[in-house]
Amino acid sequence: MRPSSAHRPTLHVLIDEHWPANAEADWVLTETDSTLRAHGCSTPDRWPGDATLVVVLGASQSSWHRVTLPKGKAATDPRLIAYALEDVLLDAPQAQHITLIQRHDAETGSQADLIVTARDRLRTVLTALRTAGHEPRHLYTELQSDVTTADGRQELQLCLRPGLAVLHPIEAGPVALPDDIDQLMPFVDDALRTRRRDEMDFPRLRLHADPGCEAEVTRIEAVLGSATLQACERYAWWRTDAAADLLHGEFSVGAAGASLARSLRLPLALAASALLALAGIMFADILRMRSAIDALDADIASRFAAALPGTPRVMPEAQLHRRLEDLRRRAGAAGDADLLPLLGRLAEARDDLAPTASVTALDFGAGRLSVAFAGATAEELDRLRTALAPAIELTQAQGDDR
Structure with missing residues (x-):
């Protein structure tokens, strides 16, 4: 018996920018209480089954932006939000x-924190997952991975995993950076200086690192020091x-089926209309043919009653044929059995x-009528018997041995 979704473990899969070209992905399997059960790196066909799938999109595939919007209902208009992002996006909103x-309300307007992800990338990821037989329940960005401290305080934090670093400043949104220390440290120094300028306390950096980043951690420790x-x-x-x-809007759970249903609504409506029209025409034809059959049956009954009054109609054709023969004999005309x-x-059959x-x-x-033939072969005599039976009986003339 399959466990209910509330009691199923959760499979978290980290999809980086090279997936699905490189089909392997890191995954973590957790219990309902978030206890880590297993972890690994494999292709979709080897991911643990019977688990709720949660996809975490690598940080480099999304960007975090903060924009200022006017107060009021206009701040929720998607077109206005897209317009506010035009200056910071490379592609069209x-x-x-x-x-x-x-949202952060301010005196001059409403500041909104937004995550921007390319639609084509989301379509590629979701299509590849569904092709592999996996349907994600949720899809998050690594930029929002929970790295707050145990007591819930927000701090300047740096997350490291092979190939990527995510810096979480306090004043701005997180940013994805290369894991190369020479390129990474200028961003860390700038964040520390900004924090030092705004606060009296000496700023500190909390480091979160994957076990595979030991060399990078050692270099960062050497540069920054324990203080x-x-x-x-x-x-x-x-x-x-x-x-x-x-997974909201066009990418919400079930949106693919709803979109397909919407796209098929007009063709299905046209097909249903055509089927109804065809059924109506066929029903009209059935009624017309039924009416013609009833009229023919009534005509037969009328003619039968006129020809054989008071006679029950059992086999009308045979009954009428016998009546016609009887009338012919009474009128002195030859019948079929004369x-x-x-x-x-016999003459027509013999000639043929x-x-x-x-x-x-x-x-x-x-x-x-009984007839004796001479000069006919056995095969010819058999054909004549078949054609003339049962009213005419044929025999071979005596002395004719053909």
Whole structure:
């Protein structure tokens, strides 16, 4: 018996910018109480099954922006938000999927923190996951991985994993950086200087690192020293409890099916209309044919009653044929079982089936004609019997051994 979704473990998968070209992805399996059960790196066909899938999109695939919007209902207008982002985006806002994180009301307007992700990238990821048989319940960005301290205080934090670093300043949103220390440290120094200028306390940096980043951690410790650098903790990129779900709007759970249903609505409506019209035409034809059959049946019944008054209609065709023969005899006309009509049938059949045969004897009585043939082969005689039976009986003339 499958466990309910509330009691199923959660599979967190980290999708970097090279996926699905490089199909392997880091994953972590946690229990319902967030206890770590297992972790690994593998292709989708080897991910643990029977678990709720949560995808974490690598930080380099999204960007964090803070924009100022006017107060009032206009601040919620997607078109206005897209317009506010035009100066900071390389591509048109229409090509981006914008996720609202939070708002900060100010005297001059409303400041909004936004996460921007390319629509094409989201489509690529979701299509590849569904092709592999995986449907994500949630999709978050690594920029929002939960790295707050145990007591909930916000601090200047740096997260390291192989190939990527995420710097979390206090004054601005997180930013994805290369894990190369020479390129990374200027950004860290600038964040520390900004923090030192704004606060009287000596700023410190909390470091979160993947176990595979030991060399980078050693260099950072050597550069910053223990006075600035706090104890290094393991980077838990899968902790996204406070993150905003990117699966909204056209990418919301079930939106693919709803979009397909909307796209098929008009063709299905046209097909249904065509089927209804066809069914109406067929029903009209059935009614018309039924009416014609009823009219024909009534005509047959009328003619039968006129020809055979008071006679029950059992086999109308045979009954009418016998009545016609009787009327012919009463009028002195030859019937089908009389001698002349039978001789006419015999002559036609002989000319067609046995033209060289000759009649040597005839006998007629009680509507039955017996004929003896000479000069006919056995095959010709069989064909004649088949064509003339049962009213005419054929025999081979004595002494004719063909």
